[in-house]
Amino acid sequence: MEEELYFYYSATLRIFSESGVDFEEIENKLGIQPTRKHRKGDRRGPKSPPYKHDMWSLDSGLHEEEKLEEHLFALWEILKPHKEYLLSLKETVEVDVFCGYRSSSHIAGVDVSYRALELFKELEIDFSLSIITT
Numbered sequence: 131m132e133e134e135l136y137f138y139y140s141a142t143l144r145i146f147s148e149s150g151v152d153f154e155e156i157e158n159k160l161g162i163q164p165t166r167k168h169r170k171g172d173r174r175g176p177k178s179p180p181y182k183h184d185m186w187s188l189d190s191g192l193h194e195e196e197k198l199e200e201h202l203f204a205l206w207e208i209l210k211p212h213k214e215y216l217l218s219l220k221e222t223v224e225v226d227v228f229c230g231y232r233s234s235s236h237i238a239g240v241d242v243s244y245r246a247l248e249l250f251k252e253l254e255i256d257f258s259l260s261i262i263t264t
Contacts, residue, residue: 133234138194140230141201143209144187147223151184159215162208165189187228198229198259199246206249216253226255232262 142165145151153167167186173179188208190201205227209216219225227249231240240259250257 135235138232139198139201140194141190141205142187142228143205144185144226144228145223146183146185148183151186151223153186156186160212198240199242202246202249213252229259231259234264236263
């Protein structure tokens, strides 16, 4: 029996630092609650290693079956009004967008239109993609 193919995508804004992240300030300035946040030393589970940094993150809010560029468009729509604040954060913490692609196909690829990359240009961050195939 052949396994059904799947293609899943994600895009997540991450704000992190080993020396601390002011969660309250970020939430107040953005007016947004994070999808996830954790403190340095917290653990995902009882047997997990401790996190090495504080992190505040925000997902695109889309279902994982939506194309990667749709995740990027949705995330940028949320973040665009806060561009200057996010740029200023980069002086004291790391800011990136984690992009993920998971698939059961070993011969598939990812297409992203140049318009969807505006987020990276405007926030002055590199585009990188985590690829997992099973």
